[in-house]
Amino acid sequence: MKVRTEARREAIIDAAAQLFQETGYERASMNELARRLGGSKATLYSYFPSKESLLVAVVKAYATGHLSDAVSDLTSAWTDASLETILTRFGERMLLVLTNDASALAVYRMVLAESGHSDIGTLFYDAGPRESVDILAKFLASAMERGQLVQADAHLRAVQFLALVTAQTNTRLYQRNPAPLDIAEIRQMVSSAVDMFLRGAVR
Numbered sequence: 001m002k003v004r005t006e007a008r009r010e011a012i013i014d015a016a017a018q019l020f021q022e023t024g025y026e027r028a029s030m031n032e033l034a035r036r037l038g039g040s041k042a043t044l045y046s047y048f049p050s051k052e053s054l055l056v057a058v059v060k061a062y063a064t065g066h067l068s069d070a071v072s073d074l075t076s077a078w079t080d081a082s083l084e085t086i087l088t089r090f091g092e093r094m095l096l097v098l099t100n101d102a103s104a105l106a107v108y109r110m111v112l113a114e115s116g117h118s119d120i121g122t123l124f125y126d127a128g129p130r131e132s133v134d135i136l137a138k139f140l141a142s143a144m145e146r147g148q149l150v151q152a153d154a155h156l157r158a159v160q161f162l163a164l165v166t167a168q169t170n171t172r173l174y175q176r177n178p179a180p181l182d183i184a185e186i187r188q189m190v191s192s193a194v195d196m197f198l199r200g201a202v203r
Contacts, residue, residue, distance in 0.1 A: 009047050010061075012037065017058045021106050025055060025114045055120065056127040063107035064128020070094045071132050074139040083148050084194060090136075091165040091190035092183075099169050100180040108173060133158050164193035 115121030
């Protein structure tokens with residue numbers, strides 16, 4: 001019996017990401033992926049029971065891992081800082097990857113291209129953004145309980161904050177080769193988003 005390894009799993013994810021980007025999720029086949037890897041479909045299925053589960057792994061590895069890293073700040077080291085500082089740090093960590101990682105941008109584009117005629121959009125959202133929104137909403141709900149924010153629908157506030165943070169970067173999805181943003185630009189964008197959010201959400 002062959003032993004599964006983390007290195008092999010990562011190699012499958014990398015090859016799948018390349019295949020999905022080249023052909024689109026719906027047209028990509030496990031047969032072609034096995035051919036590229038020089039193995040069998042049985043080996044692929046021993047790591048990932050379906051193409052959908054493989055997509056989730058690709059999304060987490062290439063496009064939404066930064067969200068998990070960012071939200072970890074909300075429940076750990078930054079909880080003793082001011083609300084403005086925590087939200088700013090969260091936004092900066094998120095945008096740093098979102099604007100400077102070509103692989104993440106490619107996965108986002110693939111999802112946009114496929115979502116109109118498949119379930120890839122839902123799979124993508126469930127593979128990362130949903131959890132991040134939920135964690136951010138819990139953090140904002142706690143801030144409301146402490147009187148730092150006006151009482152409101154915490155989930156809606158979380159979605160609104162994320163929209164503000166990404167408002168100036170969404171056009172990059174439609175640009176051929178957008179230039180990376182330096183840290184000063186990212187900090188300016190996040191600062192503006194946090195300021196606007198707090199102006200509308202604090203007492």
